[in-house]
Amino acid sequence: MSTSTPPRERSGQQAAQVVRAKTAASPKQTQRWLAWAFLAPTMLGMGLFTLIPIVASVVLAFFRWDIISAPTFVGFDNFAEVVQDPTVRVSFLNTIMFVVVAVALQLGLALGLAIMVQEKMPAWLRVFFRSAFFFPLILSAASVSIFMRYLFNEQFGVVNWFLSLVGIPAVPWLTTPGGSAAVVILVYVWQNFGFSFLLFIGGLASIPVETYEAASIDGATGWRKHLHVTLPLLSPTTLVASVMAIISALQVFDQPYVLTRGGPGDSTRTAVMVIFESAFQRLEFGQASAIGVLLTLIIMAITAAQFRLSKRFVFYQ
Numbered sequence: 001m002s003t004s005t006p007p008r009e010r011s012g013q014q015a016a017q018v019v020r021a022k023t024a025a026s027p028k029q030t031q032r033w034l035a036w037a038f039l040a041p042t043m044l045g046m047g048l049f050t051l052i053p054i055v056a057s058v059v060l061a062f063f064r065w066d067i068i069s070a071p072t073f074v075g076f077d078n079f080a081e082v083v084q085d086p087t088v089r090v091s092f093l094n095t096i097m098f099v100v101v102a103v104a105l106q107l108g109l110a111l112g113l114a115i116m117v118q119e120k121m122p123a124w125l126r127v128f129f130r131s132a133f134f135f136p137l138i139l140s141a142a143s144v145s146i147f148m149r150y151l152f153n154e155q156f157g158v159v160n161w162f163l164s165l166v167g168i169p170a171v172p173w174l175t176t177p178g179g180s181a182a183v184v185i186l187v188y189v190w191q192n193f194g195f196s197f198l199l200f201i202g203g204l205a206s207i208p209v210e211t212y213e214a215a216s217i218d219g220a221t222g223w224r225k226h227l228h229v230t231l232p233l234l235s236p237t238t239l240v241a242s243v244m245a246i247i248s249a250l251q252v253f254d255q256p257y258v259l260t261r262g263g264p265g266d267s268t269r270t271a272v273m274v275i276f277e278s279a280f281q282r283l284e285f286g287q288a289s290a291i292g293v294l295l296t297l298i299i300m301a302i303t304a305a306q307f308r309l310s311k312r313f314v315f316y317q
Contacts, residue, residue, distance in 0.1 A: 057289045057292055057293065058289070058293060060285055060286055060289040061078055061079070061286060061289035061290040061292075061293045062074065062075055062076070062078065062286070063078075063286045064077070064078070064284075064286045064287075065285045065286050066283040066284065066285070067283055067285060068283070071286075074286065078286045078287050078289070078290035079290050079293075079294070081287060081290075082287060082290050082291055082294065087266060087269070087274060088271075088274055088291060090266045090269065091266065091269045091270055091271050091273065091274045092271050092294075092295075092298075094181075094266070094267070094268065094269060094270055095250060095252070095270045095271045095272075098181075098184070098185065098188075098249060098252060098270065099246055099249040099250055101185055102185050102188050102189055102249050102252075103242065103245045103246055103249050105185065105189045105193075106189045106192060106193045106196055106245055106249075107196055107238070107241060107242060107245060109189065109193050109197075110193045110194075110196035110197040110199075110200055110241070111196075111200050111234075111238075113129075113133065113193075113197055114197050114200035114201050114204055115200075115204065115226065115230065117129050117130070117201065118201060118204045118205070130197075130198065130201065133193070133194040133197045133198075134194040134195070134197070134198055135194070136190060136191045136192075136194060137191060137192060137194045137195055139191065141191060141254035141255060141258075142254050142258050144187065144191055144255075145187060145254060145255050145257075145258035145259050146258055148183070148187045148259065149174065149258065149259050152173040152174055152183050152259075153173075153174070154170050154171070154172045154173060154174070154175060155170075157173070159171075159173070160173075174259060174260055175264060176264065177264055177265065177267035177268075180259070180260045180263065180264060180267060180268050181267060181268055183259060183260075184252075184255050184256045184259055184260065184268050187255050187259065188249070188252060188255045191255075192245070192248065195244070196241045196244075196245055199237055199240060199241045200234065200237060200238075200241065202237065203233075203234045203236070203237030203238075204230070204234065207229070207230065207233045207234070211229055211233065212225060212229060215228065215229045232315045233315065235310075235313060235314040235315050236314055236315075236316060238314075239306065239307075239310050239314050242306065243303055243306055243307075246299075246302060246303075246306070247299055247303065250271070250295065250298065250299050250302075251272055251295075251299075252270050252272065253270065253272040253273060253276065256268040256269070256270055256273060257273055257276070271291065271295050272295070274291055275288045275291050275292050275295070276288075278291065
């Protein structure tokens with residue numbers, strides 16, 4: 001004799017199953033909505049202040065616009081004018097030369113100091129130097145440059161005063177092409193090498209002590225140990241530090257603008273300075289966008305080349 005579930009009871013069981021399914025799914029749905037709620041402010045900020053300006057700059061590079069009249073489509077005319085402009089060419093050349101010298105000094109100084117601090121000092125002194133070397137990075141680049149402009153003043157600067165104590169005549173730091181370029185590089189490196197220094201400190205701390213012990217057993221001492229052990233194992237950190245240093249140096253603006261205004265002549269005028277002058281002094285926003293697009297392409301090309309070459313020179317443990 002078979003028994004069957006009454007229709008009313010069957011419908012009640014189905015309803016209970018639906019309720020249990022919804023109850024089980026609701027925590028996941030709630031977590032999903034919470035995740036979107038937390039991501040929304042960041043995504044909105046990136047869209048408004050990063051993505052939209054980038055797209056607008058690329059589009060504006062094909063227009064002539066002075067912010068007063070309506071934009072006029074000119075195609076690639078802005079790029080042609082930029083390539084033929086001698087000031088733009090000089091500024092890009094200055095930027096490339098600045099990157100080569102400043103990045104080499106920044107990475108060399110940061111690596112040398114990181115090795116000294118990590119190996120030759122007690123822990124408490126290590127903490128002090130980490131903070132001291134990183135401190136300039138948190139300062140405003142404009143305020144640091146204003147202060148340095150007084151230090152390197154030819155008439156009453158402290159630097160020339162110290163040089164006079166040893167019989168060296170006053171040096172025209174900020175009024176000659178060579179002196180102004182040297183000051184801009186020194187100020188930039190002093191303020192920015194602390195970040196690379198901390199990266200190298202972290203990289204050195206990740207190298208196993210056993211590797212150095214094995215190298216010592218094999219007879220490696222002093223600089224040979226660093227040449228054959230430290231530098232190869234530190235190559236991933238060096239890649240990251242060099243990529244970030246080059247990208248930052250290609251966008252240098254504050255130090256040359258505050259210290260020299262790009263002078264004397266165009267000796268310290270950089271690519272970003274020309275973008276600023278084109279957009280906000282001459283109101284040539286289309287040309288400024290074209291220069292920005294070219295600078296972005298250069299940054300992307302150099303970064304891609306670095307990662308491509310890293311396959312030969314970067315070693316992972």
